[in-house]
Amino acid sequence: MEENEIYKKQPLILIVDDTVENLHVLGNVLKTENYKIAVATNGRQAIAVANDIRPDLILMDIMMPGMDGYETCKKLKNIPETSAIPLIFLTAKIDNEDIIKGFKVGAVDYITKPFNSYELKARVRTHIELKISRDLLQQKNEILEKLSITDGLTGLFNHRYIIDTLARLVDENKRYRQPLSIAIFDIDNFKRVNDKYGHLFGDEVLVKVASFIESTLRKTDMVGRYGGEEFLVLFVLTDLKGAVKSAKRIVDGVEKIKWEKKDLNVTVSGGVCEKTNEDISDLIKKADDLLYLAKEKGKNRIEY
Numbered sequence: 001m002e003e004n005e006i007y008k009k010q011p012l013i014l015i016v017d018d019t020v021e022n023l024h025v026l027g028n029v030l031k032t033e034n035y036k037i038a039v040a041t042n043g044r045q046a047i048a049v050a051n052d053i054r055p056d057l058i059l060m061d062i063m064m065p066g067m068d069g070y071e072t073c074k075k076l077k078n079i080p081e082t083s084a085i086p087l088i089f090l091t092a093k094i095d096n097e098d099i100i101k102g103f104k105v106g107a108v109d110y111i112t113k114p115f116n117s118y119e120l121k122a123r124v125r126t127h128i129e130l131k132i133s134r135d136l137l138q139q140k141n142e143i144l145e146k147l148s149i150t151d152g153l154t155g156l157f158n159h160r161y162i163i164d165t166l167a168r169l170v171d172e173n174k175r176y177r178q179p180l181s182i183a184i185f186d187i188d189n190f191k192r193v194n195d196k197y198g199h200l201f202g203d204e205v206l207v208k209v210a211s212f213i214e215s216t217l218r219k220t221d222m223v224g225r226y227g228g229e230e231f232l233v234l235f236v237l238t239d240l241k242g243a244v245k246s247a248k249r250i251v252d253g254v255e256k257i258k259w260e261k262k263d264l265n266v267t268v269s270g271g272v273c274e275k276t277n278e279d280i281s282d283l284i285k286k287a288d289d290l291l292y293l294a295k296e297k298g299k300n301r302i303e304y
């Protein structure tokens with residue numbers, strides 16, 4: 001969701017009370033504040049509805065037959081999908097014990113009955129605003145996290161992230177002996193593309209080749225931009241035979257990409273190998289040497 005969509009979104013409040021009259025009173029007060037209202041009349045229903053609609057705030061009566069407010073709140077806090085939804089208790093008693101118990105099970109606030117509509121609106125507004133700020137912060141963190149592992153031009157994983165991932169896989173391979181293969185691809189004669197058509201078009205070539213490589217991979221495989229026009233592919237749980245098959249598909253496919261420049265022919269070369277006993281740097285060197293050999297042997301091919 002875009003940042004302004006979070007702001008624009010009409011806040012959704014779930015009201016839970018076994019007394020229908022209370023639902024009406026609360027609903028009518030809150031509707032004047034431009035909130036969307038959903039209701040439930042018991043704990044079980046409240047959990048199902050909250051799971052379904054993910055409200056921004058829950059107002060919940062404590063005294064309900066069957067599952068009471070405390071128990072319902074506890075359950076909501078134990079479900080990952082609903083645990084972060086702020087919950088305010090509605091209570092007829094202003095007993096310290098009850099209030100403390102409410103906070104202990106995870107409520108953020110309480111409102112006493114009979115309601116003072118001014119107080120009700122003020123408390124609801126505060127917690128809705130807090131919820132929106134938290135959502136925005138979380139969204140920003142997610143964006144930052146994504147940016148920190150992504151190559152800005154191609155959208156693939158960046159050098160650091162793909163190497164970190166390889167290091168982790170090499171480590172797992174040592175312990176569990178499951179197959180792991182890698183390939184390094186390099187766009188052939190890329191300097192000529194840049195010289196002839198300019199760097200902007202060169203960038204376009206990088207983007208298109210990157211997204212083609214990514215599109216050929218299985219969900220478990222990964223590709224990162226290893227260097228300028230180099231891509232590192234991790235074939236997870238794959239032996240050499242499987243990796244070679246995938247790598248050939250990449251070489252054949254890149255050659256068939258259609259370009260707007262009629263005389264342009266883009267190809268890649270690749271070095272493919274399976275990990276045996278090497279550490280990460282030797283494994284990369286092995287793939288690099290094979291890539292070099294593929295270039296020596298005329299490019300637009302793989303060596304393994």
Ligand SMILES: [Mg+2]
Pocket residue numbers: 017018019061062063064
């Ligand atoms: Mg009640």
